[in-house]
Amino acid sequence: MAGRTTCMVMPAAGFMIITILLAASTTAVADDSTPIPADGSQVGSWFDNNVKPLAECKGALDAALVTAEDRPKLIKVMKDGSGNFKTLTDAINSIPERNTKRVVVYIGGGVYNEKIKIPQNKPFVTLYGSPKNMPTLMFDGTAQKYGTVYSGTLTVESDYFRAANIIVTNSAPEPDGIRSGAQAVALQISGDKAAFYNCKFIGFQDTLYDYKGLHFFKDCYIQGTVDFIFGKGKSLYLNTEIHVLERNITVVTAQQRDASEDNGFSFVHCKITGTTYVRSTYLGRAWGSSPSVVFAYTDMANVVHPERWNDFGHPERSNNMFYGEFQNSGPGSNISGQARYTKKLSDAEAKSFLSLGYIQGSKWLIPHLNTRSRHSIVEE
Numbered sequence: 001m002a003g004r005t006t007c008m009v010m011p012a013a014g015f016m017i018i019t020i021l022l023a024a025s026t027t028a029v030a031d032d033s034t035p036i037p038a039d040g041s042q043v044g045s046w047f048d049n050n051v052k053p054l055a056e057c058k059g060a061l062d063a064a065l066v067t068a069e070d071r072p073k074l075i076k077v078m079k080d081g082s083g084n085f086k087t088l089t090d091a092i093n094s095i096p097e098r099n100t101k102r103v104v105v106y107i108g109g110g111v112y113n114e115k116i117k118i119p120q121n122k123p124f125v126t127l128y129g130s131p132k133n134m135p136t137l138m139f140d141g142t143a144q145k146y147g148t149v150y151s152g153t154l155t156v157e158s159d160y161f162r163a164a165n166i167i168v169t170n171s172a173p174e175p176d177g178i179r180s181g182a183q184a185v186a187l188q189i190s191g192d193k194a195a196f197y198n199c200k201f202i203g204f205q206d207t208l209y210d211y212k213g214l215h216f217f218k219d220c221y222i223q224g225t226v227d228f229i230f231g232k233g234k235s236l237y238l239n240t241e242i243h244v245l246e247r248n249i250t251v252v253t254a255q256q257r258d259a260s261e262d263n264g265f266s267f268v269h270c271k272i273t274g275t276t277y278v279r280s281t282y283l284g285r286a287w288g289s290s291p292s293v294v295f296a297y298t299d300m301a302n303v304v305h306p307e308r309w310n311d312f313g314h315p316e317r318s319n320n321m322f323y324g325e326f327q328n329s330g331p332g333s334n335i336s337g338q339a340r341y342t343k344k345l346s347d348a349e350a351k352s353f354l355s356l357g358y359i360q361g362s363k364w365l366i367p368h369l370n371t372r373s374r375h376s377i378v379e380e
Contacts, residue, residue: 032357036238038297038327040269043239047218047367050356060362062193064100065160068124069366072102079110088127088137089114097121107166109133115141120157120191129165131198136167144181148206152188159213160364161194169202174225174245185209189233193364196220203228204245210235210265214359225276227254230287234263236359237270244274244281244303251310253284255291259320264292266353272332274303279332283323285310290320294345294353300332309341326350 037046076083077091083106085091091105104126116137118125129135139153154168168186175182183206192213200221201208207224210233217236222229223243229252244250252272257263274281281303284293309323318341325335326345335342343349352358356365 032355032360032362034355035351036268036297036354040239040297043269047238062363065124065193065364065366067100068102068160070101072104072124072126074104074106076106076108077112078108079112080108083108087114088112088116092116092118092122092125095122095125099124102126104128107135109135111136111138113138115139115153117155118158118161118191120159123158123191124160125158126162126164127166128163131165134165134167134200136169138169138171140172141170141184142172142181143183143185143206144179148183148185149188149209149211151183151206152185152209154186155188156191156194158191159193161189161191162196162366163199164197165199167200167202170204170207172204174204189213189215195365206230212263214364216356216359216361216365226251227285227287228252229265230254230256232256232258232261232263232288233265234359235265236356236361237265237267239269240267241271241273242267244272244276246274246276248277248280249305250274250276250281250303251285252281253291253293254287254312255284255293256288257290257292258288259290261288261290264294264322266358267293267295267298268354270295270298272298272300272303272330274301276303278302279305281305281332282310283308285312286314286317286321287312289314289317290322291317292322294322294324294326294350295328296324296326296345296350296354298328298330298333300328300330302331304332306336306338307341308335308339311341324349324353326353 034050075091077085077088095103098121102124107129137153141151143151153170170184170186172184186201186203186207188209190211195216198219202223204224205226207228208222210231212232215233215235217240218238220240225245225247255265282305311317321341323341324343324345
């Protein structure tokens with residue numbers, strides 16, 4: 001795609017050349033209406049084919065986003081001091097409050113032992129790492145010390161956030177059932193209209209706090225033990241691996257929707273894997289009074305508990321829980337007679353969960369940073 005090009009030589013390992021295509025004319029949005037194909041091999045082309053140039057879809061995007069994507073700023077964080085900053089915290093602090101332009105923070109490889117917060121008054125931030133040398137953001141915050149909401153290694157409160165090719169880890173010890181407040185969040189995302197591409201989130205209990213807002217996760221990896229994807233965000237997880245670590249009983253989701261709210265989790269073409277005991281993993285339990293979670297076209301290993309879903313000790317919620325499954329596969333996809341709360345969805349019932357319209361993507365979704373998008377990364 002055409003655009004004005006700025007080249008910068010990066011003195012990182014392997015000598016990386018980063019080319020940032022700044023012209024807004026190559027910005028793109030996704031078509032909300034086209035359903036995600038049933039064939040997983042077509043997901044990549046489906047996503048690319050539903051991304052249109054700004055010239056064609058400019059009127060559908062949020063006006064503030066259109067402004068922000070014109071001439072974004074690049075800053076570099078390099079542990080060896082060769083960038084603009086040596087720490088991610090200093091880089092975030094350098095972004096002005098109420099900024100109106102996209103700021104792309106390139107993070108060099110290595111481990112960054114920092115507790116990072118992107119506050120609400122700093123929107124339009126992108127964290128970007130090399131897919132060949134993904135940086136790791138690491139901290140050991142726990143609920144006991146910070147409270148669950150603020151225990152995250154990475155806390156994002158601002159809107160229009162994006163991340164690609166980063167690893168976010170909470171390195172606190174695994175909860176043992178004895179220590180109080182041992183839950184430890186890797187990512188807390190409460191900003192609206194956020195997207196994550198090829199990111200990894202590593203923890204045990206409460207790994208990913210999908211707190212609130214519209215969110216999109218594509219090609220990601222999420223690891224944990226109990227309630228490790230939780231909150232009341234409205235989020236689409238696409239082509240993402242959910243890895244369950246060994247424990248007697250494990251739970252993937254704890255969705256917190258209440259009856260008057262519009263939120264939920266949709267997992268499409270995902271993969272549930274695990275080192276845990278056979279058939280010991282619940283797909284979810286009802287943290288809120290009316291949770292909404294759907295798994296569609298998902299490959300499930302033989303770790304899924306026969307009951308599949310749990311009422312969280314609140315049987316009165318059973319009439320309000322929406323736990324849907326649609327055309328899943330693998331040994332864990334077999335729905336037995338013990339599965340009290342599972343709803344096998346029809347094509348019509350599944351439809352609203354199987355497109356970018358679930359998260360109003362046409363208003364805000366921008367593709368990840370690759371050779372087909374506005375920011376082109378070339379490595380040598």
